[in-house]
Amino acid sequence: MPLIHVTQAPGRTAEQKAELLRELTDTYVKVTGAKPEAVWVTVAEVPADSWSVAGDSLAARAAKAKAATV
Template identity: 65%
Template sequence: MPLIHVNQVAGKTAEQKAELIRELTETYVRVTGAKPESVWVTVEETAKENWGIAGETIAARTAR
């Protein structure tokens, strides 16, 4: 059973996340021939203050 894990900054709508899950599942099924029921997708959201790039938080980068 494949698991696709997405880790992203918080802020996407429920509709956007649902579409992402649908599209990822459809793509995996198309490419691998797997059954949709076997594909699991998780979306983990992290606050901008808790994610850093190049020594600073995404919140600080966004504020610039």
Template identity: 55%
Template sequence: MPHITVQHLAGRSTEQKRELAREITDAYVRVTGIKPESVWVTFQDVPAEDWAVGGTPIADR
């Protein structure tokens, strides 16, 4: 059973996460042929102050 973790900046709506979970699952099923019920997707919402790019926290940009 695959478990796909999506880390992204906090702020996505429940509907956006629903759609992402559906699309990610559909893609995995299409490529691997497994049943959708076997695909687990979790979201980790990371606050902007806890994520840095190029040495600079995103919250500081």
């Protein structure tokens, strides 16, 4: 049973997440021939202050980007 796991920052609507789940399932089925019932997909949302790139949290990066445009 395949498991597709998506990790992302919060901010997508319930509708966007539902579409993502459908599209990921449909694509896996199309490419592999698996039955849709066999495809599991999870979405984990990590707060922006708990995820970093190059040592800066996503929250800090967003704050720096906002300050740079003001």
